[in-house]
Amino acid sequence: MATEVAQIPAEETPAVAVAASTENAAAEQAEKPAAEPVAATENAAAAQDNNKEDAKASPAAAADGAADAKKDGGEAAATAAAAPAKSEAPAQKFNVHKTNFEKDIIYLYQFSRTPLLPSLSPYCLKVETWLRLVGLKYENVDHKMRFRSKKGQLPFIELNGEEIADSAIIIKELSAKYDKNLDAGLTAEQRNVSYATIAMLENHLIWIIFYWRAKYPDNVLKGYKVNLQHALGLRLPNSILNFFFKITFGRKWFQGTKKLKAHGIGVHSAEEIEEFGKNDLKVLSEMLDCKPFFFGDEPTSLDVVAFAVLSQLHYLSKDITYPLRDYMTEKCPNLIGHVSRMKDKCFPDWDEICTKLDLNAHIPKPEPETKEGKEGGEQEKSNEQEGADGDKIEKELEKDKSNEKESSEENKEKEETK
DSSP states (O other), rough: OOOOOOOOOOHHHHHHHHHHHHHHHHHHHHHHHHHHHHHHHHHHHHHHHHHHHHTTOOOHHHHHHHHHHHHHHHHHHHHHHHOOOOOOOOOOOSSSOTOOOOTTTTTEEOOOOSSSSSSSSSSHHHHHHHHHHHOOOOOEOTTTTTOOOSSSSSSEEEEEEEEESSSHHHHHHHHHHTTOTTTTOHHHHHHHHHHHHHHHIIIIIIIHHHHHHHHHHHHHHHHHHHOOHHHTTSSSSSSHHHHHHHHHHHHHIIOHHHHHHHHHHHHHGGGHHHHHHHHHHHHHHHHHHOOTTTSSSSSSHHHHHHHHHHHHHHOOOOSSOOOOHHHHHOOEEEEEEEHHHHHHHHHEEEEEEEEHOTTTTTTTTOOOOOOHHHHHHHHHHHHHHHHHHHHHHHHHHHHHHHHHHHHHHHHHHHHHHH
16 A cells, blocks of 8 residues: 655756756857957957057047047956956756645645545644644645655645655644644643643554554455545455455555564554553543533644544544554543534534545635526526617507607698698
């Protein structure tokens, strides 16, 4: 599923053309200052020779000619020295995938949508949730999961021709750039609690979920109803894609048990790992208690991360057995409520996203020409036609009246004549 990404080179043709034209212009300009003083000197010498020949005939004219020659030579040299070297600045190159970017638009690279969840990656869902919560303009790039950051990660963003990778670094840099700190109202103690809890979520609970996914790759496809044909933008039948997914999922995406063991979670038994997950959920549930969000009435960074991780459990299809999901539903109902509140607050278009698998459902689409508008136009034309027909009828009636009047007057004159 994960594919190696070849670096996309910057467009070379325009840059080479600009560089070539710049070099030619510079070379021509470099030749001009050297040629013009020589020509000016030759003109001055010729003028002086002519002046010498004419000196016998007219000494005054010779003096005037020498003065003119000196003046012409000096002006030519001054012009050549003053002329600036013309050069065109080379076009700026951006080592990004989206080369035709708009200024200050955040381009987000993440996984494709699924029918149950906007993103299978808690890190991708975390970044998109944060962007929506703080109200920054962003656009998802439909890259069919072909691209990775220079660090080899998803998600990553591109902003004004620069790449920023890693969800934590993305949020940190955008918070500083746009002054969007969700934790500004927290006390120092609350910030410390938030930091430690986020570390537990991202470095412990997420890996417990990843362990289950690596062990049961088939349940990942069924549990989130993943359509690999749409997700990868391939024409191969889903049955073939699913087969290769099962083979390569653990080896290439999570690097199987090797990566899980390197983290530390993979050395334990399935029962022990499940117990770790339940303990994490219990801690989160007790921290949230009966509050709408972890630190009060407004969501903070901890709420964003918790939503992104807990959604991976809550929105797993009920057709798939997963004890950790069932434990959260039965023993931690306040966490389910928290997920629902964050969903309603940040993803009012959730149903549209999951139904249409639209990466940019949040961006207004141009309204198509409606049938009513078309009928309105036809009605207006019909009214105009009726008005024209009415005017025509009125004119004909007036004409008939005038004809009747004329005929009556003629009859009256005839009768008087008789």
